[in-house]
Amino acid sequence: MKSHSMVMFRRNVKHVARNPFSVFNGILMPVIVMLMFVYMMGDAFDVGVDYIDYSTPGLMALAVCYGLSGIALAVNSDMTKGIINRFKVMDVSRSAVLNGHLIASVLTNLVAVAALTGVAFLLGLDPAAGVAEWFGIAGMVVLLSIAAGWMTVAMGLAAKTPETAGMATVPLVMLPFFSSAIVPADAMGTGLKQFAEYQPLTPIIETVRGLLAGSPDGTDAIIAVAWCVGIAFIGYLWANATFKKRA
Numbered sequence: 570m571k572s573h574s575m576v577m578f579r580r581n582v583k584h585v586a587r588n589p590f591s592v593f594n595g596i597l598m599p600v601i602v603m604l605m606f607v608y609m610m611g612d613a614f615d616v617g618v619d620y621i622d623y624s625t626p627g628l629m630a631l632a633v634c635y636g637l638s639g640i641a642l643a644v645n646s647d648m649t650k651g652i653i654n655r656f657k658v659m660d661v662s663r664s665a666v667l668n669g670h671l672i673a674s675v676l677t678n679l680v681a682v683a684a685l686t687g688v689a690f691l692l693g694l695d696p697a698a699g700v701a702e703w704f705g706i707a708g709m710v711v712l713l714s715i716a717a718g719w720m721t722v723a724m725g726l727a728a729k730t731p732e733t734a735g736m737a738t739v740p741l742v743m744l745p746f747f748s749s750a751i752v753p754a755d756a757m758g759t760g761l762k763q764f765a766e767y768q769p770l771t772p773i774i775e776t777v778r779g780l781l782a783g784s785p786d787g788t789d790a791i792i793a794v795a796w797c798v799g800i801a802f803i804g805y806l807w808a809n810a811t812f813k814k815r816a
Contacts, residue, residue, distance in 0.1 A: 596681045599632035600688050606751065607692055614752050622696070625689045626777035627750020629706075630770050632681040633713050634745055637721045637738040640674040644725030645734035667808055670725075671718045678714040679707075697783030705780045705790075712797040713773055717741060719804030726811040744770055769796040 606628070607621050616623040647666065686694075698706065721738055728734035747765055748754075754765040765771055772792040779785035 596684055598635050599681055599685050603628050621692045621694050625694055626774045629682050630774050631745040632685050633678045633717055634742045636677050637741050638735050641721050641725035641734040641738045642731050644670050644722050645728050645731050670722050674718040675714040682710050696781040698781050702780040706777050709777050716797040716800040719801045723804045723807035750774055
């Protein structure tokens with residue numbers, strides 16, 4: 570099964586590399602958003618620290634979410650164009666097909682976050698994180714990528730058309746904007762503040778923010794990991810159930 574998963578992974582990586590829109594949306598768009606927020610709006614937010622230091626963790630989460638539409642479209646394309654039927658004739662493991670999409674998604678997210686972090690350093694990011702904290706940040710990004718990836722794979726499988734699959738990921742793409750990614754939740758109005766405080770991305774972002782500052786909050790980290798594991802588990806079960814039903 571491992572060899573099948575790697576074959577599917579290489580196939581999906583080639584598809585991403587040949588699709589300029591996926592590369593732009595997943596890697597370049599988060600960088601453009603960072604430049605826009607830091608240069609155009611950064612001075613408008615009073616966050617107590619340099620805005621680049623505050624916003625980078627949230628924009629990392631945004632980078633993960635921006636690449637989701639491409640994976641949803643790829644999964645749905647496999648289902649609607651009959652590619653899955655060819656794999657069945659070739660006796661390719663069902664789980665390998667889904668694993669290939671997931672691994673390609675995680676890799677794309679890591680590249681996007683790495684590019685974003687590099688630009689953040691050019692813009693003046695000054696973290697206090699040590700080696701252990703950077704490993705923690707990488708682990709948090711991978712966990713978020715796996716969780717969001719499984720949920721997106723499930724959405725792509727459940728959608729009837731590629732257009733529906735692309736639209737299904739819009740709430741996930743918008744979620745970082747309604748978290749503490751751009752401004753602190755305390756600065757938001759009633760209703761939106763409570764939503765930002767209790768939605769999944771806020772503890773994830775706050776965990777990364779604490780790690781970058783060299784003073785992570787254990788409570789935020791536990792909540793963040795719990796959210797990631799829970800979302801990944803639900804997405805995994807949903808994806809496999811839908812795949813067995815439709816494939």
